[in-house]
Amino acid sequence: MKNKTRISCIIVDDEPSSQRVLKYFIDETNVLDLKATCSNTAEAFKFLQLNSTIDLLFLDINMPKQTGLDFYKSLKNPPEVIFTTAYSQYAVDGFEVNAIDYLLKPIAYERFLMAINKVIKKKMTTDNDFLILKENKVLHKVFYTDIQYIEAFGDYVKVHTTEKTIVTHSTLSKFMSSLPDNFLRIHKSFCINLNKMNRLSGNQITIDTHTIPIGQTYKDSVLKVLNLHHEN
Numbered sequence: 211m212k213n214k215t216r217i218s219c220i221i222v223d224d225e226p227s228s229q230r231v232l233k234y235f236i237d238e239t240n241v242l243d244l245k246a247t248c249s250n251t252a253e254a255f256k257f258l259q260l261n262s263t264i265d266l267l268f269l270d271i272n273m274p275k276q277t278g279l280d281f282y283k284s285l286k287n288p289p290e291v292i293f294t295t296a297y298s299q300y301a302v303d304g305f306e307v308n309a310i311d312y313l314l315k316p317i318a319y320e321r322f323l324m325a326i327n328k329v330i331k332k333k334m335t336t337d338n339d340f341l342i343l344k345e346n347k348v349l350h351k352v353f354y355t356d357i358q359y360i361e362a363f364g365d366y367v368k369v370h371t372t373e374k375t376i377v378t379h380s381t382l383s384k385f386m387s388s389l390p391d392n393f394l395r396i397h398k399s400f401c402i403n404l405n406k407m408n409r410l411s412g413n414q415i416t417i418d419t420h421t422i423p424i425g426q427t428y429k430d431s432v433l434k435v436l437n438l439h440h441e442n
Contacts, residue, residue, distance in 0.1 A: 216243040217329060218263060222254040222278060223247075223270040223294065228315060232268050232294070235322045241330065242266075250274070251281035262384045264289045266310075266329055271295040282307055287384050290332070292325050341388060343369060343378045350376050354390055358406045358417045362399040370420070396432050397425035410436065 219242055221232050229247050236242045245264060248254040250273060258264060269278040269291050282291055291307070296315040310332065311325035340353045352371060361368040362382040369376045369385075378385075386393065386401055395401045400422050402415060409416040413424045415432075424432055 217241055217265045218243045218245050219266040220246045221268045224249050224273045235319055251276045263387045267291045269293055287380055343376050345376050345378055357403050359402040396428050397423055
């Protein structure tokens with residue numbers, strides 16, 4: 211599972227001077243972990259396709275070929291975003307896509323920290339309580355304590371709760387990146403809430419009336435988490 215003590219981020223900006231400022235600010239902020247710097251949206255798209263656990267984009271709006279705003283709207287499972295630009299007229303557009311914040315260049319470090327604190331606050335709220343899942347055009351508020359297990363389902367995941375099953379658009383890996391540490395992947399297609407586990411028997415875990423298989427490549431790590439040894 212992803213390390214929740216740091217926020218993984220990338221910079222998407224076509225101006226080297228802006229890249230340098232953001233890199234410096236990120237280096238000065240321990241909670242941030244810079245994974246890549248991209249000079250255009252094509253580079254950013256390719257990186258995000260290969261790295262599904264990015265938490266945050268520092269995204270310039272006014273870039274050639276494709277604006278940062280159009281790029282962000284095109285993403286199926288976008289990370290959080292802080293828009294950066296020298297043009298204040300874009301601020302309203304940025305907030306229309308639920309941006310965490312909007313930083314006007316030249317950016318002061320104190321203002322940068324204010325934006326990061328908003329990210330941390332939102333992340334803590336999400337991690338500790340609940341998440342919002344979209345199924346078709348309906349939004350569901352789901353408490354982590356109610357989730358029994360999650361199942362991969364093509365380009366979607368099935369979130370099995372104590373009361374219902376919600377099918378939402380996401381990969382299992384991407385979905386797991388937003389879960390607390392009591393969730394464990396036990397199979398390429400299954401992740402369980404350890405607090406809901408009733409029984410382990412052979413290569414299966416029982417949660418309520420559900421029997422969930424343990425993948426062979428995951429068994430050792432599952433037994434380690436449960437403080438059990440592998441019996442040959």
